[in-house]
Amino acid sequence: MLYDLAIAIYDILVHLAAPFSRKPRKMMKGHWVVYELLRQQLEKDVRYIWFHAASLGEFEQGRPLIEKIRAKYPDYGILLTFFSPSGYEVRKNYRGADVVCYLPFDKPRNVKKFLDIVNPCMAFFIKYEFWKNYLDELHKRRIPVYSISSIFRRGQVFFKWYGGTYRHVLRDFDHLFVQNERSKRYLAKIGIGRVTVVGDTRFDRVLQIREEAKHLPLVELFKNNTMTFVAGSSWQPDEDLFIEYFNQHPEVKLIIAPHVIDENHLVEIIRKLKRPYVRYTRADEKNVRKADCLIIDCFGLLSSIYRYGEIAYIGGGFGVGIHNTLEAAVYGIPVIFGPKYQKFQEAIQLLEAKGAFSVKDYEELKTLLDRMLADEVFLRESGMNASNYVTSNAGATDKIMSMINF
Secondary structure, three states: HHHHHHHHHHHHHHHHHHOOHHHHHHHHHHHHHHOOOOOOOOOOOOEEEEEEEEOOHHHHHHHHHHHHHHHHHHOEEEEEEEHHHHHHHHHHOOOOOOOOOOOOOHHHHHHHHHHHHHHEEEEEEOOOOOOHHHHHHHOOOOEEEEEEEEOOOOOOHHHHHOOOHHHHOOOOOOOEEOHHHHHHHHHHHOOOOOEOOOOOHHHHHHHHHHHHHOOOOOHHHHOOOOOOOEEEOOOHHHHHHHHHHHOOOOOEEEEEEEEEEEEEEHHHHHHHHOOEEEEEEOOOOOEEEHEEEEEEEOOOOHHHHHOOEEEEEEEEOOOOOOOOOOOOOOOOOOOOOOOOOOOHHHHHHHOOOEEEOOOHHHHHHHHHHHHHHHHHHHHHHHHHHHHHHHHOOHHHHHHHHOOOOO
């Protein structure tokens, strides 16, 4: 079968790449120990609920549901699996789960071995996770399995004339909790009826993050009640635009949290700056007050840093696509991003709600920022629109909880 052949080829390629590349090497090390880890850490008399996330973004979508189940049904164990090292390495010590590990490749032998050891009482696959052999085997064993925060588009393989095998996979789900009505309509056309539109659990997650936001004294000292522009997950084309504006506007301070924080990229950023800067890891109470630009050269702070800004810029819109807009919007500040946002439903809806703005070049960014700095009402209303959009779309987690039989 073509699917099994593709998985086998992918497995071989990861093995071949492992000696030369850090990411495949970490993945292989995780796969080698996964069964032993499960045997050691799973408790025999506990019923486990299994959550699977491809990577970090999908985990964040599933996290509100994991933590809600944890709080409401503490007798269940939680198993969390990842496909990508970028998810596993960051969350391998996540306390909301009892066991965290990699998911073995979707080969029939691996699937049976994994499920024989785990024997979950139910499973949740987050967003785009549709592993055929796992889903077929879960269905065969009559273990309830759910898709959460999934979203479907016309161009996906399920809706192609040659997508019969993949359409069958969707029938393995006991229920699909989708983000929008369009997804439900596409699924109905191919005979998938166990579908409920609940929205996106990420809205619940960003509201949770806002409640848990870290107090950052150095960032507060840097801001010092000055108009502050926060650029999150930025790439070089983004930085070329907003740094040029920053250099010419001394009344505005800038916080940059670049997507890539290796030394070469940080040096690139510093070269473009014409005003005083300080790197967060080298900041102290004295030098941070003298800086006009604060460069966040470490991970884990961005979602809390947005609270210190009046305007947010989200990077990625000049590349493959924008990063997380909701983490900024939840603080009631307007969001700006580049032109490549069409694959992101929340970006489109934020634009429609007039809480976000897309720019395609420096002139458009300059015009927009000039208006925001000059028109306080426009700035405030744009921020309120962003915040209202997030709060009005919350609640997906509770809807899912109400439909699951524990």
